[in-house]
Amino acid sequence: MDCSPWINTSLDLNLRVHEQQVPEVVESKLFSLGMTNFSVKQESSSDLEDELKRVTAENKKLADMLTVVCENYNTLRSHLMEYMRKNPEKELSPITSKKRKSESCNNNNSNNYLLPNNNGNSESSSTDEDSCKKPREETIKAKISRAYVRTEASDTSLIVKDGYQWRKYGQKVTRDNPCPRAYFKCSFAPSCPVKKKVQRSVEDQSVLVATYEGEHNHSQPSRMEATSGSGRSVTLGSAASPDSTLVTLDLTKSKCSNDSKTPKPKADSPKVPQVLVEQMATSLTTDPNFRAALVAAISGRLLHNN
DNA sequence: CGTTTTTGACCCGCGC
């Protein structure tokens, strides 16, 4: 496992983002607000400047807090990695023992999706053993990949726009997740054997987990569909392939920036591949512990200031 | 009218 580079780099990335970019965003928002207020209420510019200074200072405090939170997160995660290295057998123990083999395989995947590298390595090694242990169906041998789609909280649909056309053929409520799981077949079936399952994550119900089985034997009917979804970030990880490629398409910025429809690398991180950057961002933003700590810290500071 | 979605029933593997 080479998880530590992920941790350090992602945190550094986030720190840079928040230290450099956030103030600009806040300032621009304040500027627009100030202009609105100016046009309506004819406030004096000194008031706006004072407000700007106040909010900028507050933003700086929040950025500092975020730095501390990230450092704490980094420390905790390092400790966790060290603990997991020392206790590998406990790490691999199944959480729900009553699962089927294929399902428990997927379950480990879903529970570890915050650690894509770890996930890929363990998955590629264990899948062969499982398939040898139970050569049940071709679908087990088929390439299984997994996509994580961040949706808005109000979005209750189980639709993952990935560029292909799907036909829903079933829906079930599974035991380990109160949210229903939807079953899709490729619209080109039976010529295309690909299936996918879509279910909301237990830990973060704003995240849709799409599990793909098999590979398409045709091209995408419309690639625009994959990126035309409103405000979603897609993390695609291959679970069965040895190379365990994992691709992140962060589309959540589509509402506020124009360059989001083409997830090409930006110039602000020349040494870090964009895919890696977004993997790290997704890793952090989908971590419930990190989010809870961040929310608690920020809300606590806001209450303290008030 | 053809296609897609819904949803209850059924099948099948697994654990006890």
Next chain:
DNA sequence: GCGCGGGTCAAAAACG
């Protein structure tokens, strides 16, 4: 053998 639970089928409904 039985019950549980995930996965699939297929008829009915909905939709364009």
